[in-house]
Amino acid sequence: MIRTGVIGVGYMGQNHVRIYSEISDLVGIYDVDIDHSRAVARRFGTQVFEKIEDLIQKVDAVSICTPTVDHFDSTLMALKAGKSVLLEKPFTGDSGKASLLANEAEKQDVVLAGGFVERFNPVVSAAKEALEVGRFGKIISISSKRVSSFPSRIRDVGVIMDLAIHDVDVIRYITSSEIIGVFGMGGKFANDRFEDYANLLLELECGVTGHVETNWLTPMKVRKVSMTCSKGYVQLDYIDQVLEISSSEVREIDPGNLFQVPLEFDVRRLSLKKEEPLKRELQDFLAAVRSSGKPKVTASDAIMDLKVCEAAIRSVREKRKIEIAH
CATH class of the missing domain: 3.40.50.720 (NAD(P)-binding Rossmann-like Domain)
Known part of the structure; x- marks a missing residue:
């Protein structure tokens, strides 16, 4: 061994x-x-x-x-x-x-x-595999929400490096595309050293739009991702390890009754076999x-994740979009 x-x-x-x-x-x-x-x-x-x-x-x-x-x-x-x-x-x-x-x-x-560690969450693996075989169609946008209360263990980085970096990595991994630009908004609310809340708008090389919301200010822990795709709307719950796929179909519309638009919704909830990502x-x-x-997350991956987060921190500070060199 x-x-x-x-x-x-x-x-x-x-x-x-x-x-x-x-x-x-x-x-x-x-x-x-x-x-x-x-x-x-x-x-x-x-x-x-x-x-x-x-x-x-x-x-x-x-x-x-x-x-x-x-x-x-x-x-x-x-x-x-x-x-x-x-x-x-x-x-x-x-x-x-x-x-x-x-x-x-x-x-x-x-x-x-x-x-x-989030790359190893079963919901991330399932979503990536489904995208690769075309089950969800083309991904158009991806948005993540990673919020919780302030962790006493963190004393040397802000919320972007502590939390948002996970979502930057997952977005790069799921889309198989690099992030080439970031515009960030955020600031310091409960401390005077590091940013503790941020919203990041990400431009990907493949044309997908990404969004990351993160903070240390909410009383509950939320770890979710949603994807708008050409064949439906997909939601990932990291904590419960559940994948939810929603789609709809519009039947013939009666122009004289726009109050009742004939929409048929199909929502499928997949509870995956729970495994510990770590x-x-x-x-x-x-x-x-x-x-x-090679490991699944290489040093090159980590370098790109860091470059995006460095650009995000700079964007928050300078209040402008930052281009990211590769």
């Missing part, structure tokens, strides 16, 4: 530990909070390392789940040691630094995967490590 480790065992890292303990040879964990790491290690039956470099030397592959400001240095250390890395979103939070890591991974001939993501990562192949 592949020997794995986790660097950073906070909110997300603990879940990496849990899953690796089930699907790999989990060697150990590292976190700056030693007491917390010991508690996590006891729960999942693994070892605590007091130095990052000692853990890296013992593994074949590692997940890095530290705060974003520490992502670059920890990942570079692992890559230079010839280890494969899954780097949690928002990757490095900086497309320039992400490119440096991608070059190092290529030089060392190891896997560098981006931790963009487990699917880590299985994909380990499969890539095992075969020396």
Whole structure:
């Protein structure tokens, strides 16, 4: 089995530990909070390392789940040691630094995967497969809503890098097209450091229009995507893992009775087999490590996601559309 480790065992890292303990040879964990790491290690039956470099030397592959400001240095250390890395979103939070890591991974001939977990949600997989075979017809527009209350765990990025980046990645993945322009509106409401609400209008190379609404200001958690397609209207619910397809047909209209337009609606709700997206993501990562192949979310994908989000943040600040170079 592949020997794995986790660097950073906070909110997300603990879940990496849990899953690796089930699907790999989990060697150990590292976190700056030693007491917390010991508690996590006891729960999942693994070892605590007091130095990052000692853990890296013992593994074949590692997940890095530290705060974003520490992502670059920890990942570079692992890559230079010839280890494969899954780097949690928002990757490095900086497309320039992400490119440096991608070059190092290529030089060392190891896997560098981006931790963009929504690609592995069964509803996203089902929607992409249906679009590829023409079941929904041509996609015209795609809109996402990702809102929740402020997460105390986030201290070093705003809501665009924390939440909207997931939807940027899914939109690129579902449409198989790059985002070439973004206009963003948003601002700071409940804090004075980072934006905590934003609406992004996205221009895609394929002609599709994209929209992302995100904030840290709502009391409930919403994770949904809707697509207007030539054969119907499709809604994805990430949390319930449900796909809803709506279509309609207009019968002959009586011009003398426009109050009652004869519309026939067909709504189909598909409840997919529930699977944990993070487990699917880590299985994909380990499969890539095992075969020396490509993960579903490559470093190149992460770089493009970051470029879009960097442009979105700039757009919010400058109040104008930003073109995105490829």
